[in-house]
Amino acid sequence: MALNYVWVSFFLITFVVAIVKLIGGDTEIFQNIVNSLFESAANGATISLGLIGMMAFALGIMKIGEKGGMIAIFARLVGPFFNKLFPEIPKNHPALGSILMNFSANALGLDNAATPLGLKAMKELQELNPQKDTASNAQIMFIVLNASSLTLLPISIMAYRQEAGAAQPSDIFLPILIATFFSTLAALIMVAIYQKINLFNKTILLYLGGLTALVGGTLYYFSTLGQEEIGVISRVVGNLVLFGLFISFIALAFFKRINVYDAFIEGAKEGFDVAVKIIPYLVAILVGIAVFRASGTMDYLVQGISFLISSVGIDTGFVDALPVAFMKPLSGSGARGLMVELMATKGADDFAARVACVIQGSTETTFYVLAVYFGSVAIKKTRHALPCALIAELVGVIAAIIVAYIFFG
Numbered sequence: 001m002a003l004n005y006v007w008v009s010f011f012l013i014t015f016v017v018a019i020v021k022l023i024g025g026d027t028e029i030f031q032n033i034v035n036s037l038f039e040s041a042a043n044g045a046t047i048s049l050g051l052i053g054m055m056a057f058a059l060g061i062m063k064i065g066e067k068g069g070m071i072a073i074f075a076r077l078v079g080p081f082f083n084k085l086f087p088e089i090p091k092n093h094p095a096l097g098s099i100l101m102n103f104s105a106n107a108l109g110l111d112n113a114a115t116p117l118g119l120k121a122m123k124e125l126q127e128l129n130p131q132k133d134t135a136s137n138a139q140i141m142f143i144v145l146n147a148s149s150l151t152l153l154p155i156s157i158m159a160y161r162q163e164a165g166a167a168q169p170s171d172i173f174l175p176i177l178i179a180t181f182f183s184t185l186a187a188l189i190m191v192a193i194y195q196k197i198n199l200f201n202k203t204i205l206l207y208l209g210g211l212t213a214l215v216g217g218t219l220y221y222f223s224t225l226g227q228e229e230i231g232v233i234s235r236v237v238g239n240l241v242l243f244g245l246f247i248s249f250i251a252l253a254f255f256k257r258i259n260v261y262d263a264f265i266e267g268a269k270e271g272f273d274v275a276v277k278i279i280p281y282l283v284a285i286l287v288g289i290a291v292f293r294a295s296g297t298m299d300y301l302v303q304g305i306s307f308l309i310s311s312v313g314i315d316t317g318f319v320d321a322l323p324v325a326f327m328k329p330l331s332g333s334g335a336r337g338l339m340v341e342l343m344a345t346k347g348a349d350d351f352a353a354r355v356a357c358v359i360q361g362s363t364e365t366t367f368y369v370l371a372v373y374f375g376s377v378a379i380k381k382t383r384h385a386l387p388c389a390l391i392a393e394l395v396g397v398i399a400a401i402i403v404a405y406i407f408f409g
Helices: 002-023 029-068 070-085 094-107 111-128 137-147 155-163 169-195 202-223 227-255 260-277 279-294 297-311 319-327 332-346 351-362 366-376 385-408
Strands: none
Touching (some): 002 029, 002 297, 029 070, 029 094, 029 111, 029 260, 029 279, 070 094, 070 227, 094 111, 094 137, 111 366, 137 169, 137 366, 155 169, 155 351, 169 351, 169 385, 279 297, 297 319, 319 385, 332 351, 351 385
């Protein structure tokens, strides 16, 4: 229902703004909006079809892991923690392993692998869902934590900064890690409040303490390295871990005398069906975002906030980065383009450009994630997923701005 209101609002606000612009003499406004609409619709289908190969491979590998028992091993490792966060999921259920794989891929910055793994987890959670058109508590917890974007290795952003001529491209690494940690923590707290989950449970505190120690240790280790070392180590470790997992799936299944090839084909067939199924949902959200952008509403929003901030005497140094914050929940590529454009016009080491980079690395494309993941299992009633995800996103943006002032202000 929440996505319904948001989607309709995109079109109604766009129409009102466009009419005002037309009266003001902008005769091209509706042509630009319609062109953006059709272009985004085509892009939605192209993106979905482009997922087919990756989906087929990832779900094929996951099927091997499921039949060979590796997914069950992962499920047992995280079982005590996930059983508290996802009480609806039976103990040692394969969905727990898929969720862990998705979170791990996201943390390592392996976006291409994270999406199909997440869609696999959503499918398994849907099998446990008694109301097929309504998001379950477990699905909402998974989606919101996924959308909070816990990122340990923001390599792509450091690469963009290096290309833009930054003196120290990796100087945004620590700020991103801190901001994304707060975003994820906010996501967990918000969903726990809605679902009445006790976060002070000893098991939850133990696992969260371990995660905090891992983040802190990673933070300290990479703070001792140079840009080139960070890039090399992160790429090697991330891809080594991912490929090592694939090999472990295959090896264990082969050891248990599973027909690995047939298991892969069985899973790959499911990948094609999932990729095709998300097309209408992805087209819908991309079209809404496109008309909202093309009307210029985003620009008016930023200008209004800038006026309010300056009128109360608050420093406006970060305002130029706000378009990235507004765009990120709607479009990852759009936010990335705004970030790159800001670095090109103001310089990679400009304060606003650094804020934009931290925001880009600490938040996620909320509407895209919800559209793709819920769309893959035909969920129409998303309940509290959207408000929880947006609040986590807001916390991530606020944390990014504050941390940027601490590090660069």
